[in-house]
Amino acid sequence: MKLNHSSANSFSELIRYIHPWRNKAWFASICSILNKVFDIAPEVLIGVAVDLVVEKENSFVASLGFSSIESQVIFLGIVTFIIWALESSFEYIYSIQWRGLAQDVEHEIRVSAYDHAQRLGLSWHENQATGNITAVLNDDVNQLERFLNNGMNQIIQVFVSTICIGFIFFYISPIIATIAVLPVPIIFAVSFLFQKKLSPRYKKVRDKVGALNSSVFNNLLGIQTIKSFMSFKKEKKRISSLSQDYQNENISAISVSSAFTPVIRMGVLAGFLGTILIGSHMALSGTLAVGSYSVLVFLTQRFLWPFTTLGTLVDDFERSMASSKRIFDLLKTEDSIIEKADPEDIDSLKYDIHFNNISFSYSNSSALFNNFTMEIKYGSSIGIVGDTGSGKTTLAKLLLRLYDPDKGNIFIGGKNIASLSVQNLRSKIGIVSQDTFLFNASVRDNISYGNESCSMDEIILAAKQSQCDEFISSLSNGYDTLIGERGQRLSGGQRQRLAIARAIVRNPDILIFDEATSSVDNKTERLIQKSFFDLKKNRTMIIVAHRLSTIRNCDNIFVVKDSKIHESGTHDELMKNNLSFYAELWNIQTGKKL
Numbered sequence: 001m002k003l004n005h006s007s008a009n010s011f012s013e014l015i016r017y018i019h020p021w022r023n024k025a026w027f028a029s030i031c032s033i034l035n036k037v038f039d040i041a042p043e044v045l046i047g048v049a050v051d052l053v054v055e056k057e058n059s060f061v062a063s064l065g066f067s068s069i070e071s072q073v074i075f076l077g078i079v080t081f082i083i084w085a086l087e088s089s090f091e092y093i094y095s096i097q098w099r100g101l102a103q104d105v106e107h108e109i110r111v112s113a114y115d116h117a118q119r120l121g122l123s124w125h126e127n128q129a130t131g132n133i134t135a136v137l138n139d140d141v142n143q144l145e146r147f148l149n150n151g152m153n154q155i156i157q158v159f160v161s162t163i164c165i166g167f168i169f170f171y172i173s174p175i176i177a178t179i180a181v182l183p184v185p186i187i188f189a190v191s192f193l194f195q196k197k198l199s200p201r202y203k204k205v206r207d208k209v210g211a212l213n214s215s216v217f218n219n220l221l222g223i224q225t226i227k228s229f230m231s232f233k234k235e236k237k238r239i240s241s242l243s244q245d246y247q248n249e250n251i252s253a254i255s256v257s258s259a260f261t262p263v264i265r266m267g268v269l270a271g272f273l274g275t276i277l278i279g280s281h282m283a284l285s286g287t288l289a290v291g292s293y294s295v296l297v298f299l300t301q302r303f304l305w306p307f308t309t310l311g312t313l314v315d316d317f318e319r320s321m322a323s324s325k326r327i328f329d330l331l332k333t334e335d336s337i338i339e340k341a342d343p344e345d346i347d348s349l350k351y352d353i354h355f356n357n358i359s360f361s362y363s364n365s366s367a368l369f370n371n372f373t374m375e376i377k378y379g380s381s382i383g384i385v386g387d388t389g390s391g392k393t394t395l396a397k398l399l400l401r402l403y404d405p406d407k408g409n410i411f412i413g414g415k416n417i418a419s420l421s422v423q424n425l426r427s428k429i430g431i432v433s434q435d436t437f438l439f440n441a442s443v444r445d446n447i448s449y450g451n452e453s454c455s456m457d458e459i460i461l462a463a464k465q466s467q468c469d470e471f472i473s474s475l476s477n478g479y480d481t482l483i484g485e486r487g488q489r490l491s492g493g494q495r496q497r498l499a500i501a502r503a504i505v506r507n508p509d510i511l512i513f514d515e516a517t518s519s520v521d522n523k524t525e526r527l528i529q530k531s532f533f534d535l536k537k538n539r540t541m542i543i544v545a546h547r548l549s550t551i552r553n554c555d556n557i558f559v560v561k562d563s564k565i566h567e568s569g570t571h572d573e574l575m576k577n578n579l580s581f582y583a584e585l586w587n588i589q590t591g592k593k594l
Contacts, residue, residue: 131214
């Protein structure tokens with residue numbers, strides 16, 4: 001079966017990937033070969049049995065030293081039993097080995113692909129549909145596992161069957177062998193033609209199922225919105241359309257693959273008829289022994305019939321190679337955040353922070369910053385405000401190296417953060433985002449996430465500082481209460497306070513609040529603001545906010561406008577000039593100006 005370039009590359013990558021399990025793969029392959037050899041043997045034994053009945057004392061078995069008919073029959077029975085036992089034993093062994101290999105590879109490749117995906121830059125994730133990633137990690141990996149379960153064994157056994165039976169054919173009768181083999185080149189040519197047509201079709205199938213999974217996944221995440229807007233019919237129609245696209249691509253592939261077996265059957269029929277007609281003529285004329293003729297008749301079917309399974313084999317192979325390509329394309333995707341070969345580790349981030357001539361833009365977007373400069377003193381609390389889309393949150397992402405600037409550098413204590421280990425940098429920064437994500441685990445586990453070594457006392461202290469200890473104590477199981485997927489059993493404000501506790505318990509050198517109090521009520525916000533004075537001890541605190549009351553008491557406030565620091569100062573300093581942009585925002589929020 002000749003492979004097209006894409007499938008050949010995917011298959012080569014798969015072979016390289018399973019190299020660590022090469023011993024198991026070789027052992028499984030040997031068992032598959034031996035199983036097929038002993039699987040073919042019964043057809044040969046049928047010919048020997050016919051020869052024994054026809055020739056009696058002059059049979060092939062008699063030439064082995066068994067003179068009486070009874071001893072020949074007993075010998076034939078024992079050999080038959082041994083062959084069937086060995087064939088069954090090797091089938092059991094290769095099944096265990098191939099399935100074990102498939103499970104090993106499935107586990108390793110899923111974990112590796114997931115780990116690689118989670119480490120890729122945020123820009124990659126923001127340009128990917130989550131459902132498509134899950135389709136690769138689940139559907140595509142499962143498809144590959146199914147191929148390793150059965151497909152590899154089938155490929156090996158088709159080749160072994162072809163070689164062994166072909167050898168027996170040419171040994172018994174080169175003329176009949178030639179006739180039986182004639183359809184084989186045609187069968188392989190047809191296989192290649194179908195494989196060439198199937199490969200692009202199955203790539204489209206995998207892409208369509210990725211789009212379908214992505215929409216289903218996103219709809220389930222947004223089920224509250226769907227219910228609120230009563231858009232069931234609209235979403236059903238959209239999912240139905242995507243499912244129909246997937247169905248159409250599958251039907252297109254099936255229409256090609258289904259035609260394969262009938263075409264191959266005609267080639268098998270041609271070879272089988274040739275063996276019967278010519279073989280029977282030779283047997284009747286005495287130029288071919290009856291036992292040999294029996295062997296050829298049975299082996300012709302065993303020789304050619306496996307080729308009818310090439311349709312299924314090609315079908316499974318192409319599906320698997322399409323899946324393999326998506327998996328290996330993911331594994332080969334390079335991280336946009338590139339660490340130096342020998343990144344530095346730093347003991348502390350308790351230094352001044354300098355954004356030095358930063359230029360940055362998101363992909364396919366206009367420049368967000370151009371030669372942006374800002375200095376943050378260690379130990380200070382600073383607020384960052386500005387219009388929506390001015391880049392406030394982006395500054396936090398750049399500091400965390402979730403993105404790298406297009407130009408310019410960010411320094412902490414004179415060290416370029418690009419020279420630091422990403423792990424080392426992020427371990428010393430705590431962040432609370434507006435879009436709070438909590439895990440389907442207990443309150444305790446969610447607070448300690450990112451600092452599993454923290455004690456229960458530290459968890460409780462962080463909960464008190466974030467003003468969530470009170471509501472936690474009212475839960476059915478307190479800190480051991482399960483909060484549901486994405487924390488859905490809690491209110492928005494409760495989820496945000498838990499996220500604050502999660503950041504606090506890490507005891508970071510830099511603490512970033514990105515709209516962290518946007519979902520809490522005014523009373524809770526005031527309580528959290530009081531905690532800020534304790535939280536900012538021995539660390540730098542950066543608060544990104546639309547609600548200016550949150551940052552009113554900061555040591556310094558930076559107003560970002562038109563990709564630069566438009567103005568800065570304390571709240572009182574900025575309010576002295578009623579014409580300042582900050583004063584205008586404050587007056588709007590406090591109702592002094594409409």
